[in-house]
Amino acid sequence: MERHFELELEKLKKRILKMGDLVADQVHNTMLALQSCDVELAAQVIRNDKIVDKLDVKIDKLCQRIFALTQPVATDLRLIMSSLKMNNDLERMGDHAVGIAYKIEAVSDYKEIMQELEIGDLIRMTDAIVTDVITILNTWNTTFVKDIFTQASAIEERCQQISDHILAEMSQKKGVIVVATTLMIILTQIERIAGYSTNIAESIVFIVDGKMIKHRKPESLFLEPDAEE
DSSP states (O other): HHHHHHHHHHHHHHHHHHHHHHHHHHHHHHHHHHTTOOOHHHHHHHHHHHHHHHHHHHHHHHHHHHHHHHHHHHHHHHHHHHHHEEEEHHHHHHHHHHHHHHHHHHHHHOOOHHTTOOOOOOOOHHHHHHHHHHHHHHHOOOGHHHHHHHHHHHHHHHHHHHHHHHHHHHHHHHGGHHHHHHHHHHHHHHHHHHHHHHHHHHHHHHHHHHOOOOOOOOGGGOOOOOOOO
């Protein structure tokens, strides 16, 4: 039974890593499609969502099977619980990538506006945070977890700056209302991708160190709770 349990845990780890790589590819391709307004690449992201969804179900079922057949404790329990959460976070991240992909055709005729808003910088930041958190997921090296939170804060700030610019433009140019509304939705989805990246980073810290860092500020992530004040 013990050997079977170890094999199931190893299978779980491999599936989470595969899920991470699939979602990272989805986000990367979505960001590329958004950068170049590539409608065909966006369509590929949408098609690949079925693969992500199937793996999501497999991971959930595997976790349920492990819980049903064994009584995991300590580190193993943290791994299984966190895997369930990370799987959900990754699936939602993939959903937001697909949501953006669906909107690329609507903004494809407004490249000049996107350049004016410097969307390209935000695209690179989003691609980077997902790549970095998946690297941490593969290595379980929590040294760079704080960087994920710093990146997420920078993305949130940049999204707010672009949103403010869009709202100012909408009040002056009625003709951009439709594309502006679509871009606002895209910005919200990018913020959520960054948010799910921090969730995954939190889960990795919980697995490796047994620490809960949820709701901590970046500068106090690795302090003991009573040392934050």
